[in-house]
Amino acid sequence: MKKTILALLVFLALALMTAGAALAQSGNPGEPTDDQVNAIAKQLYCPVCENIPLDVCGTQACAQWRDLIREKLGQGWNEAQIKQYFVTQYGDRVLATPPARGLNWLVYIVPPMAILAGIYILYRAFQSWMRPPAEVDVKAAEPVPPPADDYVLRLEEELKKR
Amino acid sequence: MVANLGYGALVITFLVSLYGIFAAMYGVRKNAPAWVDSARNAMLLTFPLVSLAALSIIYLLVNGHYEVEFVASVTSNSMPTYLKITALWGGQAGSLVFWTWLMSAFASAVTLRKWDRDREFLPWVIVVALVTLGFFLIMILFFENPFARIWSVPLGNPVVSLFPPAGGQLLVQSDGRGLNPLLRHPGMIIHPPMLYLGFVSFVIPFAFAIAALATGRTDDRWIRITRRWTLVAWLFLSLGLLLGGRWAYDVLGWGGYWGWDPVEIAAFMPWLTGTAFLHSVMIQEKRGMLKHWNMVLVILTYDLVIFGTFLTRSGVLSSVHAFAQSAIGPLFFAFIGLTFLTSVSLLLYRWNSLKSEAQMTSLFSREALFLLNNLLFIGILVVCFWGVIFPLISELVTGQKVTVGPPFYERATAPLFAGLLLLMGIAPLAAWRHSTAKTLGRAIWKPFIASLVVVILVLVEGIRQPAAILGFWLCAFVSFVTLYEFWRGAVARHRKSGESLPIALWRLIGRNRRRYGGYVIHLGVVLMAIGIIGIEMFQTQTQGTISRGEQIKIGDYAIRYDELATFDTPDGRNVARAVVSVFKNGEYLGELHPRRDYYYESQQQMTIPGVRSSWENDFYVLLVDWQPVTANGATFKIFNNPLVNWLWLGGIIFILGTLIAAWPDRDPEPMAVQSRQPGYASAKA
Numbered sequence: 001m002k003k004t005i006l007a008l009l010v011f012l013a014l015a016l017m018t019a020g021a022a023l024a025q026s027g028n029p030g031e032p033t034d035d036q037v038n039a040i041a042k043q044l045y046c047p048v049c050e051n052i053p054l055d056v057c058g059t060q061a062c063a064q065w066r067d068l069i070r071e072k073l074g075q076g077w078n079e080a081q082i083k084q085y086f087v088t089q090y091g092d093r094v095l096a097t098p099p100a101r102g103l104n105w106l107v108y109i110v111p112p113m114a115i116l117a118g119i120y121i122l123y124r125a126f127q128s129w130m131r132p133p134a135e136v137d138v139k140a141a142e143p144v145p146p147p148a149d150d151y152v153l154r155l156e157e158e159l160k161k162r
Numbered sequence: 163m164v165a166n167l168g169y170g171a172l173v174i175t176f177l178v179s180l181y182g183i184f185a186a187m188y189g190v191r192k193n194a195p196a197w198v199d200s201a202r203n204a205m206l207l208t209f210p211l212v213s214l215a216a217l218s219i220i221y222l223l224v225n226g227h228y229e230v231e232f233v234a235s236v237t238s239n240s241m242p243t244y245l246k247i248t249a250l251w252g253g254q255a256g257s258l259v260f261w262t263w264l265m266s267a268f269a270s271a272v273t274l275r276k277w278d279r280d281r282e283f284l285p286w287v288i289v290v291a292l293v294t295l296g297f298f299l300i301m302i303l304f305f306e307n308p309f310a311r312i313w314s315v316p317l318g319n320p321v322v323s324l325f326p327p328a329g330g331q332l333l334v335q336s337d338g339r340g341l342n343p344l345l346r347h348p349g350m351i352i353h354p355p356m357l358y359l360g361f362v363s364f365v366i367p368f369a370f371a372i373a374a375l376a377t378g379r380t381d382d383r384w385i386r387i388t389r390r391w392t393l394v395a396w397l398f399l400s401l402g403l404l405l406g407g408r409w410a411y412d413v414l415g416w417g418g419y420w421g422w423d424p425v426e427i428a429a430f431m432p433w434l435t436g437t438a439f440l441h442s443v444m445i446q447e448k449r450g451m452l453k454h455w456n457m458v459l460v461i462l463t464y465d466l467v468i469f470g471t472f473l474t475r476s477g478v479l480s481s482v483h484a485f486a487q488s489a490i491g492p493l494f495f496a497f498i499g500l501t502f503l504t505s506v507s508l509l510l511y512r513w514n515s516l517k518s519e520a521q522m523t524s525l526f527s528r529e530a531l532f533l534l535n536n537l538l539f540i541g542i543l544v545v546c547f548w549g550v551i552f553p554l555i556s557e558l559v560t561g562q563k564v565t566v567g568p569p570f571y572e573r574a575t576a577p578l579f580a581g582l583l584l585l586m587g588i589a590p591l592a593a594w595r596h597s598t599a600k601t602l603g604r605a606i607w608k609p610f611i612a613s614l615v616v617v618i619l620v621l622v623e624g625i626r627q628p629a630a631i632l633g634f635w636l637c638a639f640v641s642f643v644t645l646y647e648f649w650r651g652a653v654a655r656h657r658k659s660g661e662s663l664p665i666a667l668w669r670l671i672g673r674n675r676r677r678y679g680g681y682v683i684h685l686g687v688v689l690m691a692i693g694i695i696g697i698e699m700f701q702t703q704t705q706g707t708i709s710r711g712e713q714i715k716i717g718d719y720a721i722r723y724d725e726l727a728t729f730d731t732p733d734g735r736n737v738a739r740a741v742v743s744v745f746k747n748g749e750y751l752g753e754l755h756p757r758r759d760y761y762y763e764s765q766q767q768m769t770i771p772g773v774r775s776s777w778e779n780d781f782y783v784l785l786v787d788w789q790p791v792t793a794n795g796a797t798f799k800i801f802n803n804p805l806v807n808w809l810w811l812g813g814i815i816f817i818l819g820t821l822i823a824a825w826p827d828r829d830p831e832p833m834a835v836q837s838r839q840p841g842y843a844s845a846k847a
Contacts, residue, residue: 035705053416053567056416058767095564095565097569103555106552107566110544111545111548115537115544122537130525155650158594
């Protein structure tokens with residue numbers, strides 16, 4: 001009987017240990033995959049390799065950065081934390097686009113402003129064009145249009161004037 | 163000896179250029195044709211002289227004269243002869259000579275061909291061409307001398323200079339450092355000459371524009387004369403950009419074709435203004451409008467060409483320090499500033515003689531839509547220019563560098579490109595002058611309905627991203643409109659003349675190659691857009707390390723790592739070549755051989771993908787790493803690039819369309835300015 005109880009206890013202990021080990025394994029975040037590393041590396045630029053994102057850069061320094069990302073991911077850091085870490089270490093230039101603050105706002109504001117200005121200029125130009133000037137001969141300003149739906153006539157006219 | 167000969171030829175070219183500029187201006191001022199003829203001879207003389215210099219460099223490159231610094235920096239004994247020749251444009255100094263060579267060839271061709279017809283313009287064309295040539299010669303002679311030699315001096319490091327320093331001995335080396343392996347790819351051998359041909363040919367329309375301003379002959383004659391030059395310039399520039407994209411896709415090993423790098427953008431910017439110019443010039447030809455704007459566009463294109471040439475090779479825009487330390491940076495900027503200010507001053511001087519001859523009569527007319535197209539092209543230009551320049555501004559103002567990378571450009575330009583596609587669908591249906599919403603609507607509804615069918619198909623395919631659906635709809639719409647235009651034209655001709663439909667179509671295209679070549683270009687753009695939507699929105703990728711016999715899966719595909727061999731090649735490479743089997747849904751498709759080439763001389767490596775191409779996608783495998791010695795495990799990066807081959811097909815059709823548009827007419831170009839609509843004649847002046 002004693003032997004049976006002992007065997008049972010040993011079995012239980014072994015079972016618990018195995019289960020514990022299994023639990024411990026499932027609780028481990030595991031080694032980050034290359035894809036997880038690349039997903040972050042893709043958004044970063046090292047200060048040396050101009051304009052080459054970190055995920056495709058072949059230099060030794062960039063490989064070390066990727067290893068660092070892997071290490072941080074392994075430690076449970078998230079994407080934002082890792083990006084912030086590189087920004088703190090090396091400055092804003094590691095990011096693919098400048099963070100929108102201070103002077104950097106200009107990078108985002110100037111193109112739309114320029115395009116809006118272009119639209120405004122064009123609008124004003126259209127306005128002035130559409131208003132026939134008084135001194136121009138009425139016939140000149142408003143030529144008699146050919147029948148607008150006559151495709152053949154229009155095509156002929158357009159092909160004539162190359 | 164040969165180096166001295168080449169350098170001497172360039173010095174003489176420079177002096178001849180200065181003389182030519184003086185003679186042309188003096189001849190015009192004093193109305194002395196003999197001086198103008200002499201300027202022309204000076205112009206013609208530059209070509210054999212620069213040829214002599216360029217051939218001297220090629221001689222030095224091919225014969226391994228490594229005492230010349232440029233030769234040592236771009237060639238080595240193991241390189242085949244053709245690569246040694248093309249190494250001429252493998253570095254900054256040689257590129258500048260190559261640019262100058264093409265420039266003198268083109269400018270000489272213009273003066274030869276047009277001499278009797280355009281006598282009034284040509285002195286000024288010669289001045290512009292020779293000023294440009296002279297500027298490049300200054301760069302070459304004083305700052306980027308391809309003939310400078312390496313001298314060992316008794317104390318200190320070797321010195322690079324043309325003439326021996328005190329006590330200097332020529333340092334004869336047995337081998338050079340070799341061409342950057344990335345530049346040995348066929349795409350990279352042809353890509354720079356194409357870009358340069360495009361750049362240089364754009365100088366010709368600019369020269370005629372300046373001639374028109376200088377002489378006061380501001381009608382559209384300069385446009386008619388340079389129409390084909392502009393198309394040829396655009397053809398080469400487009401070809402250069404396409405080849406550059408293909409090269410990046412094949413050798414840079416990142417699964418893409420365009421990275422919004424400042425160097426790429428530098429070549430793209432003159433293309434943008436050039437494309438806007440090609441469209442807006444038609445408004446001037448047909449309606450006598452936008453004369454100021456066309457001048458602005460051609461001036462911008464010229465200065466962007468100079469900017470592009472400078473940016474592509476120098477790399478000095480990478481930081482304020484690099485710029486300040488480089489001798490050529492400030493000079494280039496001074497030249498760009500000077501030519502821009504001079505051109506704009508001339509334009510302002512002639513402002514009143516460039517008044518429009520007609521009024522815009524409808525917001526839905528083709529000219530109105532072309533103007534919108536110009537706005538979008540200039541919008542893209544602003545985004546590009548600002549993105550390239552901003553890091554410098556930031557560094558200058560705050561001392562901190564920033565990166566303006568692809569996400570910025572993609573977000574900012576995507577709506578503008580979409581707008582361009584939309585206009586590409588509407589504008590061909592709009593008539594000049596008198597389109598109304600009603601007539602336009604009547605022409606548009608059929609292709610519009612047909613394009614909606616494509617949207618339904620896209621939805622049935624399971625595509626749900628709004629941007630992709632919009633993109634595919636735009637592609638369908640433009641295709642249908644364009645094909646409809648061909649169809650309507652051919653049917654009209656068939657009805658009128660009784661020709662069979664294919665003959666009617668052929669003759670229709672022949673009657674106005676520029677118009678129908680343009681439509682073929684639009685179809686090419688649509689195919690390219692399909693490829694771009696495919697790879698940009700649906701690209702998937704994965705990376706993993708596997709042992710022999712193991713697999714990596716990506717979507718329906720899987721690769722199995724079979725083996726890896728490393729070996730040396732006679733041309734100085736160490737090659738690591740993997741063999742992987744590709745499977746789709748478990749079915750074996752074939753083998754791929756991604757490899758890594760390591761070049762001993764330059765100590766640089768190149769990653770060549772293994773690619774399986776179809777109309778559906780490219781399955782693109784890169785060898786990233788492997789276990790040394792045993793090669794038991796290897797790391798692969800795999801891309802699935804859907805529809806990307808439509809991009810290349812579109813590129814070919816695009817170039818074909820440009821060829822159709824630029825093909826010379828059998829009839830000589832019109833001599834006199836054609837009269838426009840009689841109704842407008844009285845509105846002139």
